[in-house]
Amino acid sequence: MLSTVSATSEERVEFRTCPLCEATCGLELTLKGEDVVKVRGDADDVFSQGFICPKGANLGALHGDPDRLTTPLVRRNGELVEATWEEAFAAVAEGLGPILAEDRASIATYFGNLNAHNLSNLLYNPAFIKSIGSRHRYSASSMDQLPKQLANGLMFGSSLTIAIPDIDNTDLMVLIGANPLASNGSMMTVPNFRGRLRDIRKRGGRVVVIDPKRTRTAEEADLHLAIRPGTDALLLFAIVNVLVEEGLVPQGLERLGNAAQHLAGLDDVCEASADFAPETVAPRCGITADEIRTLARDLAATERACVYGRIGTCTQEFGTLASWLVDVVNTLTGHLDREGGVMFPSQAAAALGGTKGKGRGIAMGRWKSRVRERVEVMGELPISTLAEEIDTPGEGQIRALFTVGGNPILSSPNASRLAAAFEKLEFMVSVDIYLNETTKFADVVFPTPSPLRRSHYDVAFYQLSVRNIANYSPALLPRLNGMLDEWETLLKLTLICAGQSPDTPIDDLDAFIALQLASSEVKREGSPAAGRDPAELVELCEPLVGPERMLELMLRCGPYGDGFGANNEGLTLDKLKANPHGIDLGPLKPRLPEVLRTPTGMVELAPEQMLADIPRLFASLERHDDKLVLISRRHLRTNNSWMHNLPKLVSGPELCTLQVHPTDADAFGLTDGGEAVVSSRVGSVKAPVEVTDAIMPGVVSLPHGFGHGASGTSMKVANALGGVNSNLLTDENAIDELSGNSVLNGIPVELAPA
Numbered sequence: 080m081l082s083t084v085s086a087t088s089e090e091r092v093e094f095r096t097c098p099l100c101e102a103t104c105g106l107e108l109t110l111k112g113e114d115v116v117k118v119r120g121d122a123d124d125v126f127s128q129g130f131i132c133p134k135g136a137n138l139g140a141l142h143g144d145p146d147r148l149t150t151p152l153v154r155r156n157g158e159l160v161e162a163t164w165e166e167a168f169a170a171v172a173e174g175l176g177p178i179l180a181e182d183r184a185s186i187a188t189y190f191g192n193l194n195a196h197n198l199s200n201l202l203y204n205p206a207f208i209k210s211i212g213s214r215h216r217y218s219a220s221s222m223d224q225l226p227k228q229l230a231n232g233l234m235f236g237s238s239l240t241i242a243i244p245d246i247d248n249t250d251l252m253v254l255i256g257a258n259p260l261a262s263n264g265s266m267m268t269v270p271n272f273r274g275r276l277r278d279i280r281k282r283g284g285r286v287v288v289i290d291p292k293r294t295r296t297a298e299e300a301d302l303h304l305a306i307r308p309g310t311d312a313l314l315l316f317a318i319v320n321v322l323v324e325e326g327l328v329p330q331g332l333e334r335l336g337n338a339a340q341h342l343a344g345l346d347d348v349c350e351a352s353a354d355f356a357p358e359t360v361a362p363r364c365g366i367t368a369d370e371i372r373t374l375a376r377d378l379a380a381t382e383r384a385c386v387y388g389r390i391g392t393c394t395q396e397f398g399t400l401a402s403w404l405v406d407v408v409n410t411l412t413g414h415l416d417r418e419g420g421v422m423f424p425s426q427a428a429a430a431l432g433g434t435k436g437k438g439r440g441i442a443m444g445r446w447k448s449r450v451r452e453r454v455e456v457m458g459e460l461p462i463s464t465l466a467e468e469i470d471t472p473g474e475g476q477i478r479a480l481f482t483v484g485g486n487p488i489l490s491s492p493n494a495s496r497l498a499a500a501f502e503k504l505e506f507m508v509s510v511d512i513y514l515n516e517t518t519k520f521a522d523v524v525f526p527t528p529s530p531l532r533r534s535h536y537d538v539a540f541y542q543l544s545v546r547n548i549a550n551y552s553p554a555l556l557p558r559l560n561g562m563l564d565e566w567e568t569l570l571k572l573t574l575i576c577a578g579q580s581p582d583t584p585i586d587d588l589d590a591f592i593a594l595q596l597a598s599s600e601v602k603r604e605g606s607p608a609a610g611r612d613p614a615e616l617v618e619l620c621e622p623l624v625g626p627e628r629m630l631e632l633m634l635r636c637g638p639y640g641d642g643f644g645a646n647n648e649g650l651t652l653d654k655l656k657a658n659p660h661g662i663d664l665g666p667l668k669p670r671l672p673e674v675l676r677t678p679t680g681m682v683e684l685a686p687e688q689m690l691a692d693i694p695r696l697f698a699s700l701e702r703h704d705d706k707l708v709l710i711s712r713r714h715l716r717t718n719n720s721w722m723h724n725l726p727k728l729v730s731g732p733e734l735c736t737l738q739v740h741p742t743d744a745d746a747f748g749l750t751d752g753g754e755a756v757v758s759s760r761v762g763s764v765k766a767p768v769e770v771t772d773a774i775m776p777g778v779v780s781l782p783h784g785f786g787h788g789a790s791g792t793s794m795k796v797a798n799a800l801g802g803v804n805s806n807l808l809t810d811e812n813a814i815d816e817l818s819g820n821s822v823l824n825g826i827p828v829e830l831a832p833a
């Protein structure tokens with residue numbers, strides 16, 4: 080079970096995929112013994128070709144961070160103290176045992192953003208969740224991309240069927256609510272976003288950014304249109320309106336060719352746009368009717384064009400409608416599933432299941448949250464309901480919580496209520512790299528290995544990639560002090576939740592999970608191993624265990640796989656190991672209708688849930704914009720809350736400032752460098768003021784993920800950093816009706832000098 084890699088005192092160069100954001104860049108690391116001497120971009124990486132950002136350059140600092148946990152912690156007499164792994168698992172069995180026996184439905188799980196970057200967690204979380212048997216499932220998705228997944232799920236039949244911009248071939252890219260020069264791209268896996276945007280312009284194309292702020296991405300664009308937060312769906316509907324009214328839709332459908340045969344609901348969506356003429360929405364959006372008409376005409380007239388919406392279009396009150404309308408516009412302008420438009424990746428591992436071209440669609444509404452009766456969406460409840468599910472007495476009240484790779488106390492709405500709720504839990508277990516604002520509440524904390532001491536493969540992000548890529552990174556260093564990898568910890572917790580002794584070895588359970596995977600792979604239509612004996616396939620993976628065995632199964636049964644002998648040229652894990660710079664599986668290609676999993680086998684352009692939510696959007700036109708609103712922002716050197724303990728990433732000018740337009744600064748008596756009190760329905764914070772005309776009037780911005788320094792945490796650099804938690808202002812009652820996603824942009828606030 081222990082890693083076989085060993086550290087030497089000689090300098091050596093290794094290559095691996097950066098696990099710190101969605102861009103999946105290749106890194107070249109120079110190691111000496113256990114230490115990272117140098118990190119630079121891997122010039123030979125087939126995807127990133129040498130690109131690196133400041134976060135990737137600090138992977139060595141994360142590896143060597145003395146504040147990272149290396150030993151389990153167990154609460155004794157109110158204090159978290161170091162314990163052995165055996166003691167920690169025994170403490171879980173003891174503390175959780177009575178709750179498991181009495182009411183396992185009262186145990187909740189929360190999975191943070193880190194899980195998407197972690198092979199172990201993506202592969203072993205499902206069994207862990209299942210072993211608990213509770214519907215209290217929460218994740219960072221419902222304060223991030225859930226609206227996009229829901230919209231695409233309703234349109235295409237699967238939450239992972241996401242149409243990705245063909246950025247390398249497009250001539251017009253319209254980005255809404257996205258700042259990839261800070262995020263490095265999201266729901267779109269693309270190293271060197273800036274270089275690729277510049278390439279669009281070099282080949283004579285154009286880039287348009289629509290955002291309440293003149294972001295770094297907007298500064299690179301040909302055109303920036305400042306939009307009032309939360310009005311993206313109105314803007315997009317007005318674009319549809321122009322396309323319909325000016326007779327541009329048939330031209331788009333003609334461009335779609337055969338794909339046009341697979342569209343349903345075309346008349347309905349066109350009809351629904353009638354109330355959203357540019358002149359009607361312009362006063363709300365802050366973008367003129369002429370600008371909207373020009374944008375619609377440009378999209379229709381450009382052979383290769385795409386619209387890309389991201390965090391700003393999701394974390395707002397019309398998140399699902401806005402996400403849906405992004406793809407409606409892409410479709411009506413003739414850019415869905417077309418080169419230079421948006422297309423569906425075909426990734427090497429985790430191929431889309433089910434029958435090609437038709438399926439059951441996505442599941443939602445199978446259960447409701449207890450207090451607010453919010454419906455489950457694709458297996459989880461909104462994070463905005465977690466605090467009330469803990470602090471409201473009654474049957475079904477949450478009594479215990481697992482958190483894995485997340486810091487919801489800093490990242491989720493009304494953080495002070497959530498922190499107070501965590502105090503009430505009977506038992507809490509965390510799996511995390513740090514003792515942070517969330518894990519400090521746990522009764523048992525399990526550490527996780529350094530990113531260099533575990534293997535890596537981006538199962539999630541190659542599904543969103545602008546090229547089809549496969550790249551595997553083995554662990555570079557042995558694990559320390561008998562530390563377990565996440566998959567081993569998760570399997571142990573799975574066994575405990577299933578009622579087994581904490582001393583039970585994990586091997587049988589691991590083999591059972593692999594057999595289950597093989598069983599589903601051999602049944603999958605189009606699998607090169609279809610019809611084979613699953614037990615034989617598992618045997619053929621020996622001596623691999625754990626995530627490597629699972630990955631081997633997925634790769635070999637996947638669309639490029641060797642099918643365990645069916646295609647000797649096909650992919651295997653060994654082939655990936657022999658190609659440390661990755662394997663380029665080619666550009667995206669049109670995939671309609673085979674990617675569809677809707678019950679009708681059609682692209683549903685007008686799902687009934689969307690149509691039913693339109694009156695709510697229409698009603699928003701009546702609002703008056705006299706209230707100041709808060710939006711969030713991100714910085715290139717941070718990733719939510721968890722990179723604030725690396726000195727080089729947080730040095731320099733203060734990152735956590737309240738950005739205010741000069742007009743608003745004058746109106747509220749604020750000065751650059753002074754302090755302001757920002758208040759919302761749920762709380763109030765004091766923040767340093769940065770007066771800038773980059774933000775539009777009527778809007779202020781705080782970055783998210785700050786506010787470290789709580790007692791009982793051990794992130795020394797982050798704790799000395801200062802900064803305020805913007806989620807002390809965000810409101811758990813503000814959600815996108817369809818998805819239940821948190822509204823983190825467009826929060827009404829009041830300002831005053833401090």
Ligand code: SF4
Nearest residue numbers: 097100103104132135
């Ligand atoms: S862009 Fe993302 S993947 Fe690339 S080096 Fe930076 S953090 Fe790593």
